[in-house]
Amino acid sequence: MSLDPAMVRRIAKLARIRLADDEVPRLQGELNAILGYVEQLAAVDVDGVAPLTGGAQMTMRMREDRVTDGGIPDHVLANAPDRIGDFFAVPKVVE
Amino acid sequence: MSYTIGGETGPWELVIGLEVHAQIISKSKLFSGAATEFGAEPNSQVSFIDAGFPGMLPVINRECVAQAVRTGLGLDARINLISRFDRKNYFYADLPQGYQISQYDQPIVGAGTVEIELESGETRSIGITRLHLEQDAGKSMHDQHASKSFVDLNRSGVALMEIVSEPDMRNPEEAGAYLRKLRTILRYLGTCDGNMDEGSMRADVNVSVRKPGEAFRTRCEVKNVNSIRFVMQAVETEARRQIEVWESGGVVEQETRLFDPARGVTRSMRSKEDAHDYRYFPEPDLLPLVLDETWVAALKNDLPELPDAKRARLVRDFGISAYESAIFVMERATADFFETVAKGRDAKLVANWMLGDFFAALNRTGRNIEDSPVSAKNLGALLDLISDATINGKIAKEVFEIMVETGDTPGAIIEARGLRQVTDTGAIDTAIDRVLAANADKVAEYKSGKEKLFGFFVGQVMKAMAGKGNPALVNEALKTKLG
Numbered sequence: 028m029s030l031d032p033a034m035v036r037r038i039a040k041l042a043r044i045r046l047a048d049d050e051v052p053r054l055q056g057e058l059n060a061i062l063g064y065v066e067q068l069a070a071v072d073v074d075g076v077a078p079l080t081g082g083a084q085m086t087m088r089m090r091e092d093r094v095t096d097g098g099i100p101d102h103v104l105a106n107a108p109d110r111i112g113d114f115f116a117v118p119k120v121v122e
Numbered sequence: 123m124s125y126t127i128g129g130e131t132g133p134w135e136l137v138i139g140l141e142v143h144a145q146i147i148s149k150s151k152l153f154s155g156a157a158t159e160f161g162a163e164p165n166s167q168v169s170f171i172d173a174g175f176p177g178m179l180p181v182i183n184r185e186c187v188a189q190a191v192r193t194g195l196g197l198d199a200r201i202n203l204i205s206r207f208d209r210k211n212y213f214y215a216d217l218p219q220g221y222q223i224s225q226y227d228q229p230i231v232g233a234g235t236v237e238i239e240l241e242s243g244e245t246r247s248i249g250i251t252r253l254h255l256e257q258d259a260g261k262s263m264h265d266q267h268a269s270k271s272f273v274d275l276n277r278s279g280v281a282l283m284e285i286v287s288e289p290d291m292r293n294p295e296e297a298g299a300y301l302r303k304l305r306t307i308l309r310y311l312g313t314c315d316g317n318m319d320e321g322s323m324r325a326d327v328n329v330s331v332r333k334p335g336e337a338f339r340t341r342c343e344v345k346n347v348n349s350i351r352f353v354m355q356a357v358e359t360e361a362r363r364q365i366e367v368w369e370s371g372g373v374v375e376q377e378t379r380l381f382d383p384a385r386g387v388t389r390s391m392r393s394k395e396d397a398h399d400y401r402y403f404p405e406p407d408l409l410p411l412v413l414d415e416t417w418v419a420a421l422k423n424d425l426p427e428l429p430d431a432k433r434a435r436l437v438r439d440f441g442i443s444a445y446e447s448a449i450f451v452m453e454r455a456t457a458d459f460f461e462t463v464a465k466g467r468d469a470k471l472v473a474n475w476m477l478g479d480f481f482a483a484l485n486r487t488g489r490n491i492e493d494s495p496v497s498a499k500n501l502g503a504l505l506d507l508i509s510d511a512t513i514n515g516k517i518a519k520e521v522f523e524i525m526v527e528t529g530d531t532p533g534a535i536i537e538a539r540g541l542r543q544v545t546d547t548g549a550i551d552t553a554i555d556r557v558l559a560a561n562a563d564k565v566a567e568y569k570s571g572k573e574k575l576f577g578f579f580v581g582q583v584m585k586a587m588a589g590k591g592n593p594a595l596v597n598e599a600l601k602t603k604l605g
Contacts, residue, residue: 086411087408087410087411091183092148092149093155094149094155094156096155096169097155097167097169098167100165100166103168109270111267113165114263115273115274115275116270117215119264119268
């Protein structure tokens with residue numbers, strides 16, 4: 028698998044990362060190198076091997092349905108660039 | 123005859139599938155311990171997990187999983203004992219994580235079905251493709267400020283079930299019936315309150331059109347339609363738009379659109395152009411969700427009686443019609459009310475009263491069955507007083523209206539207002555004599571063959587007795603006197 032410049036730009040756009048034109052070739056090279064590295068895994072024969080989703084031999088633990096959190100609007104809003112009352116205020120989203 | 127919309131080039135069929143987002147009823151969120159209650163102060167029910175703070179780890183809520191399983195069972199669907207969570211990545215101001223934890227290729231619930239009833243009395247089976255668990259996003263408000271949107275994260279992280287149907291519906295009525303039925307099932311199960319006004323149930327509508335006999339054409343998705351009526355309107359509006367595009371030589375592009383109910387149009391959502399590239403990948407913070415078969419079996423065992431089963435049972439046990447039963451089972455509380463009143467009474471009479479005066483009174487007073495001014499016990503008592511001839515049917519309607527106003531028991535109303543039916547034949551005879559004497563001309567007409575006047579005499583006698591005469595006794599005595 029190999030990424031062309033258009034795909035590099037698209038990935039950057041989806042990730043909201045601004046790319047200057049001269050950055051594209053360098054990133055294209057780096058991303059393709061990473062993909063090539065990971066692609067070596069395709070050479071391994073995994074027929075009949077169940078996918079492994081973690082190193083631990085355990086399943087997900089569940090918690091009981093109790094309210095144990097919340098009630099901390101000031102902490103939640105502490106890093107907000109802008110707030111009005113207890114709302115986050117963001118540049119108007121026009122739909 | 124199947125439903126089609128006529129275009130210039132002939133009839134077009136509609137193909138409709140629905141994705142319903144149903145908010146799960148639980149005390150706390152899917153992956154955090156913050157509360158889920160609707161209408162709280164902004165950002166007061168938000169944990170650092172829901173706000174997407176770095177380093178926070180999600181822990182799944184067992185009850186939310188149970189609710190999804192119950193819903194799957196209620197939809198007659200396959201429960202997947204192993205399922206998995208994935209990240210669905212997109213940027214929006216009310217999605218602080220930058221991704222939604224969802225389920226992609228291994229959902230918790232697989233294929234199922236919903237039976238819908240149509241106005242013609244027909245039933246149809248609509249396929250359920252899947253149901254998966256996911257987090258809700260926060261809420262943006264765009265109308266509070268000139269240049270800012272407000273974001274409240276209270277809803278962020280609340281558990282949702284996305285219930286995806288097969289493209290099995292063919293007209294707006296079926297789409298409406300499907301939503302109504304799904305809502306009823308969810309409410310019976312207690313897994314979602316189905317409140318579309320508060321947004322706890324929202325639908326995305328997939329619509330395409332085709333010439334009869336064709337394969338599917340390109341579909342468009344109309345997002346976030348928030349009432350059953352609007353879903354039905356959106357289906358038709360969008361279908362007509364697509365027919366126009368095809369017939370004018372254009373091509374329908376697969377896209378996401380918004381329905382504007384005020385203007386009766388759908389329009390393209392440009393912001394969603396890239397939206398279908400969600401770059402799903404397995405959620406690294408969560409292990410696979412593995413369900414214990416005996417736990418699932420126990421949940422199944424505890425399911426309440428569902429609407430289809432209840433409808434059949436009410437017909438069987440109480441002898442009411444399938445139509446009456448279908449109305450009662452739409453809400454569990456209504457069915458319970460009916461059963462309480464009908465137990466040990468004439469069920470047909472109960473059904474008539476509920477479908478008539480009782481529902482009319484609820485409509486008029488804007489109340490629902492849970493806070494009905496007339497309790498099941500009091501309605502039952504009123505019907506008993508008709509059955510044992512304490513009051514007649516006409517007075518019963520009067521008493522009922524007073525019950526609606528005051529909430530008093532029918533016994534108390536009848537005693538306080540002296541509405542007890544007169545069965546004293548002496549009193550009835552006296553009233554009749556007076557009426558006949560005052561209308562000697564009409565009596566003569568009657569006797570010369572104008573038998574229609576009998577009703578007039580009954581009316582006059584009842585009027586003379588302030589409506590309290592026993593109708594059967596009045597009829598009988600009148601017949602005798604008029605010979």
